[in-house]
Amino acid sequence: MRILIVGGDAAGMSAASQIRRRQPTWTVEVFEMGERTSYGLCGIPYYVGGLVSNLENLVVMTPEQFERDRGIKVHIRHMVTAVNPARKSVTVKNLADGQSRDENYDQLLLATGAAPLIPAGLEPGVPGLFYIRGLDDAGRIRQAAAHARTAVVVGGGYIGLEVAENLAHDGLKVTLIGRRVANVFEPELQSLAQASLVKGGVNYLPGSEAVGAAAHPDGGVAVKLAGGETVQGDLVVVGAGVRPRSELAAEAGLALGEKKAVQVDRLQRTSNPFIFAAGDCAETHHLVTKKGVYIPLALPANRHGKVAGLNICGQSEKSQPVLGTSALKVFDLGLARTGLGLDEAIKAGFRSAVKTVVKQRSKPGYFPGSGEVTVAVIYDKITGRLLGGQMAGPPDGVGHRINTLAAAITGAMTVKEAAAIETAYAPPFSVVYDPVIIACEVAEKSR
Numbered sequence: 356m357r358i359l360i361v362g363g364d365a366a367g368m369s370a371a372s373q374i375r376r377r378q379p380t381w382t383v384e385v386f387e388m389g390e391r392t393s394y395g396l397c398g399i400p401y402y403v404g405g406l407v408s409n410l411e412n413l414v415v416m417t418p419e420q421f422e423r424d425r426g427i428k429v430h431i432r433h434m435v436t437a438v439n440p441a442r443k444s445v446t447v448k449n450l451a452d453g454q455s456r457d458e459n460y461d462q463l464l465l466a467t468g469a470a471p472l473i474p475a476g477l478e479p480g481v482p483g484l485f486y487i488r489g490l491d492d493a494g495r496i497r498q499a500a501a502h503a504r505t506a507v508v509v510g511g512g513y514i515g516l517e518v519a520e521n522l523a524h525d526g527l528k529v530t531l532i533g534r535r536v537a538n539v540f541e542p543e544l545q546s547l548a549q550a551s552l553v554k555g556g557v558n559y560l561p562g563s564e565a566v567g568a569a570a571h572p573d574g575g576v577a578v579k580l581a582g583g584e585t586v587q588g589d590l591v592v593v594g595a596g597v598r599p600r601s602e603l604a605a606e607a608g609l610a611l612g613e614k615k616a617v618q619v620d621r622l623q624r625t626s627n628p629f630i631f632a633a634g635d636c637a638e639t640h641h642l643v644t645k646k647g648v649y650i651p652l653a654l655p656a657n658r659h660g661k662v663a664g665l666n667i668c669g670q671s672e673k674s675q676p677v678l679g680t681s682a683l684k685v686f687d688l689g690l691a692r693t694g695l696g697l698d699e700a701i702k703a704g705f706r707s708a709v710k711t712v713v714k715q716r717s718k719p720g721y722f723p724g725s726g727e728v729t730v731a732v733i734y735d736k737i738t739g740r741l742l743g744g745q746m747a748g749p750p751d752g753v754g755h756r757i758n759t760l761a762a763a764i765t766g767a768m769t770v771k772e773a774a775a776i777e778t779a780y781a782p783p784f785s786v787v788y789d790p791v792i793i794a795c796e797v798a799e800k801s802r
Contacts, residue, residue: 356381358667359445359460361435361603363387364394365653366634366660367466368416371427373664383427384458386447388434389489392418397653399493400514403500403592404521410494438463438607440627462629462667465604465617466660469597469635469651476567476579477509477593483576484568484591487514499590500525507578507588509565511536514594516548516685519557522592530558530586532565532578537683540690541697541731543712544747548685555686560586565593597651599636612638614649621673623663631667633659642676642765643695643742644703650679680761682754689750691757694743694764697733707737711798715790717752722782728752730794732760732770736802739769746790759791770798 358374360367363385374383385392393415401407418429430447436455437446445463448455471486473479479486485496500506500522508519511533523529536559537548552559560580567579568591575589599616610626612618617632619625621640625632635651639659655677665672680693700708710733718725728748734741744760746753763773774795780787 356461357459358383358462358464359458360385360464360466361445362466362468362634362636363389363392363418363429363431364396364466364468364634365656366468366637366663367464368393368421368427369657369660370464370466370631370633370664370667371421372425373661374667375425375427377665377668379426385421385427385429386433386435386445386458387418387429387431388450389491390431391490392416392421392429392431394490396487396489399487399490400517400521402493403496403518404524405497406521406524410490413490413493435603438465438603438630440607440609440630443629460629462631464660464663464667465625465630465632465636466634466663467600467603467636470600471593472596472598474509474565474593474595477565477595481568481570481576481591483570483589484593486593487518496590496592500527503527503575503589505575505588506530507532507576507586507591508594509533509578509591510594510596511538511559512594512596513681513683514596515592516552516683518592518594519552520555520684520686523556527589528558529556530560530588532560532563532580532586534562534564537685537690539696540692540745540747541710541712543729543731544690544745547688547729547747548690551685551688597635599649599651601636604632604636612647612649616649618647622666622671623659623674624666631663633663640674640676642678643700645676646703648677648679650677652677652679652681654680678761678764680757682757684750687749688747689753690745690747691753692743692745693757693761694741695733696743696745700733700742705735705742707735708733708742709736709801711794711801713790713794713797715788715793716786717749717790718784719782719786724749724751726752728756728790730756730790732794732798734770734798739771739799739802741768741770741773741795744791744794748790752790756789756791759789763795770795770802774799
């Protein structure tokens with residue numbers, strides 16, 4: 356049995372490892388267009404800002420280690436340019452010599468990941484204009500930042516905010532362009548994110564939109580805004596979000612789903628019975644809405660890669676639905692969310708969805724590091740069922756608390772049931788009645 360995998364990061368290598376462990380006699384080969392495998396893209400902003408000193412620290416396992424320790428052959432700098440389902444083959448281009456060849460498979464996994472969204476007018480090619488597509492981009496950005504005094508960041512989502520914060524920490528004067536910041540959060544939390552950004556020294560231009568970029572006569576890059584103004588920076592980093600790399604699947608005739616991600620069932624199988632897909636190129640299934648959704652996050656990518664590997668081996672393991680549980684740090688503020696926001700819940704058909712927002716201390720007021728935590732819980736007013744939760748506050752006060760809400764939603768709890776969860780108390784960690792518990796109690800009383 357010959358298994359081919361396209362993509363050597365989280366999903367692809369998780370699948371390869373599962374297959375090798377269960378079927379040691381099978382041939383497992385991975386084609387990766389870059390030079391590294393199993394690397395932490397989420398750590399890139401912190402390398403750019405110098406918090407992570409060595410780029411190679413973001414690499415979990417090298418291609419050589421995969422072959423030596425697990426018997427998995429990884430072809431680096433090899434790009435799969437076509438999938439041929441009728442012939443059960445892929446066309447592979449060796450980027451080192453430019454030669455192409457066909458490789459046959461018995462089963463195929465597409466783990467091609469995500470690509471950065473490229474706003475119109477900001478296409479790559481302008482010196483000093485950067486996108487984050489991989490570790491090499493991170494190296495180039497850090498090198499440019501070492502000789503820069505000013506920077507412009509385009510995008511107010513996770514990537515843009517993290518890059519802006521880290522460039523500011525590195526001593527650069529940073530301007531952030533974006534219509535809104537942290538727009539996947541409730542308005543009450545968005546305003547806190549914006550305030551923290553400005554407090555951290557970033558020049559945020561609310562409601563702004565970048566529509567063009569060109570070399571500035573005095574050096575650096577000039578970014579043109581929709582209103583006609585121009586913002587200049589020694590370097591510009593575009594962090595406007597990502598899209599699924601699903602072109603191979605589309606050209607092969609495979610069905611696409613939400614946001615043109617590769618459509619898969621709960622076994623991670625595509626519309627072709629011999630082709631699987633997992634990770635940031637693939638659609639996932641939402642636990643609350645029961646519908647297909649595109650949420651590119653590290654944990655689901657690893658988990659769904661593992662599931663694909665198991666099912667390629669003949670098992671019938673179902674992938675876990677997702678909640679989109681995630682966290683973000685903006686200087687001294689942490690933000691986290693899970694499940695649905697209020698607008699998302701209403702659009703998904705929960706017409707009785709409502710929101711309760713409370714503010715509580717993260718620790719007793721007398722204890723060092725105590726701060727205010729804002730908790731928003733989204734729930735069905737009629738049934739009381741928890742649909743989502745969000746919070747903002749000290750970074751050490753939101754990361755673990757969002758997991759409580761994620762567990763409660765996974766267990767299909769009502770706000771009344773969630774309010775009865777027994778949480779740990781000690782002054783270094785929390786107050787007696789945890790902010791999550793208080794929020795759920797208030798929500799229950801508001802029904």
